[in-house]
Amino acid sequence: MEPHEFKLTEEGIKAVLPPLEAEIMEHMWRLKVATAGQVYEYMKEKHPDIRRSTISILMNRLCERGLLKRSVEKGRGGMRYVYSITSTREEFEEKVVQSILDALMTNFKEATYAYLSKIKK
Amino acid sequence: MTMLFIIASLEALLAVIALAELGLEISLAAFGAILLLYLWVSTHDVKGRYTHLQRSEVPWLYDGIAEMARKAGLAMPKIYILDDYIPTAYSFKDTIVLSLGLFEVLDREEILAVAAHELGHIKNGDTKMFPLIAYGRYLMMVFTAVLIILTRDTAVSLASLTLLGLYEVVRANFHKEREFAADETALRLLETPMSLKRALEELKYYEDLRVGVKSSTLPSIEPTIDRNKRQKVQIIETHPSYDERIFRILVEMHGNNMFNNRVQ
Numbered sequence: 001m002e003p004h005e006f007k008l009t010e011e012g013i014k015a016v017l018p019p020l021e022a023e024i025m026e027h028m029w030r031l032k033v034a035t036a037g038q039v040y041e042y043m044k045e046k047h048p049d050i051r052r053s054t055i056s057i058l059m060n061r062l063c064e065r066g067l068l069k070r071s072v073e074k075g076r077g078g079m080r081y082v083y084s085i086t087s088t089r090e091e092f093e094e095k096v097v098q099s100i101l102d103a104l105m106t107n108f109k110e111a112t113y114a115y116l117s118k119i120k121k
Numbered sequence: 122m123t124m125l126f127i128i129a130s131l132e133a134l135l136a137v138i139a140l141a142e143l144g145l146e147i148s149l150a151a152f153g154a155i156l157l158l159y160l161w162v163s164t165h166d167v168k169g170r171y172t173h174l175q176r177s178e179v180p181w182l183y184d185g186i187a188e189m190a191r192k193a194g195l196a197m198p199k200i201y202i203l204d205d206y207i208p209t210a211y212s213f214k215d216t217i218v219l220s221l222g223l224f225e226v227l228d229r230e231e232i233l234a235v236a237a238h239e240l241g242h243i244k245n246g247d248t249k250m251f252p253l254i255a256y257g258r259y260l261m262m263v264f265t266a267v268l269i270i271l272t273r274d275t276a277v278s279l280a281s282l283t284l285l286g287l288y289e290v291v292r293a294n295f296h297k298e299r300e301f302a303a304d305e306t307a308l309r310l311l312e313t314p315m316s317l318k319r320a321l322e323e324l325k326y327y328e329d330l331r332v333g334v335k336s337s338t339l340p341s342i343e344p345t346i347d348r349n350k351r352q353k354v355q356i357i358e359t360h361p362s363y364d365e366r367i368f369r370i371l372v373e374m375h376g377n378n379m380f381n382n383r384v385q
Contacts, residue, residue, distance in 0.1 A: 036225045053327040056225040060206050072204055072221065078179030079172065079202050081221055 006100055013089075016096055020047075021058050025067060029089040035082055059083055067092070122250060125295065128288045129257045132264045132281060139268060139277045151263055155256045162252065163214065170204035171218065185233040186217065186240070189310040193244045200236075208324055212239040213248050226327055230313050231320035238317065241306030247299045254292055261288045296359035301369050308373055318370045325363035 014022040040055040062068040073082040104112040136144035176183040199216040208222040217239040268281040308314045
């Protein structure tokens with residue numbers, strides 16, 4: 001996933017993802033693989049009014065963003081979708097930093113170099 | 122249904138009157154083509170992202186549908202599971218299709234309610250009638266185009282266009298009524314009739330979240346689910362809204378008491 005926006009006022013991955021999607025991803029990075037139902041049970045504790053539809057829509061949105069992938073699993077409980085992460089949190093953060101620095105180097109090369117060398121010292 | 126048949130027959134009659142022998146030939150050819158299409162469709166099974174559900178895979182769903190089919194006096198329908206994350210269901214012939222998306226947003230009772238609605242369509246004969254109506258629509262379109270192109274007569278063209286418009290309006294109303302009738306049948310088949318109302322409310326919530334996302338109470342959610350691209354814009358709505366269906370269910374379940382209570 002290539003982030004297209006960076007919100008300076010938000011913390012952590014909420015700077016590049018909408019809040020609920022960020023929360024889902026935080027949880028998914030811990031679980032690695034989960035169903036929408038399992039994520040719903042977790043999210044319900046923090047957001048009692050949240051509905052299954054919201055979680056399903058958001059998890060499929062995360063699939064569209066390339067952060068999750070969806071597969072069909074046939075198990076004892078019948079057929080269901082199982083979602084899994086496509087990259088670790090570290091890989092994702094690395095990609096975010098790369099994208100931002102690439103954008104800064106393209107648009108503000110001198111200032112970016114100057115600031116990075118200042119940080120190095 | 123009779124009305125639709127009359128309109129289609131009038132269109133064919135118009136073709137015969139306006140084009141004489143050629144009109145008769147076109148009418149026969151068109152009916153033949155539609156008949157062949159109907160036979161081909163009815164003898165071929167579904168392919169693609171469908172899985173034929175076996176009882177051992179989801180016993181509660183299979184048994185639930187079997188029980189409702191028994192109540193409705195129907196043979197056990199085929200159940201297909203569609204690999205689609207958007208919650209959807211439909212029926213054709215003696216088959217019910219449920220998408221995997223339904224299993225993510227609805228509970229067991231609600232999924233059975235959706236299946237009951239589809240059983241309602243089978244029970245009421247809609248799965249046989251709807252294809253005929255659709256083929257009739259294609260016939261109407263072909264006849265209208267042929268009449269406009271070949272006759273180049275304003276009166277005939279206007280008459281065929283009027284008949285086509287009339288067919289569309291009657292078809293839309295007919296479809297809507299059949300949806301309500303399928304809900305009514307479902308209410309009689311379900312152990313917990315209220316589950317149909319709950320299912321429709323959840324599906325409505327899903328649709329609203331998808332469509333009205335900008336004005337949603339969850340400002341961060343911007344699902345661009347590709348159903349928008351898949352669905353054609355309908356000039357005449359053939360399906361009643363979720364609100365209309367929920368309202369009818371409440372009326373069906375509470376009868377006039379609902380209004381009396383409100384007045385008191």
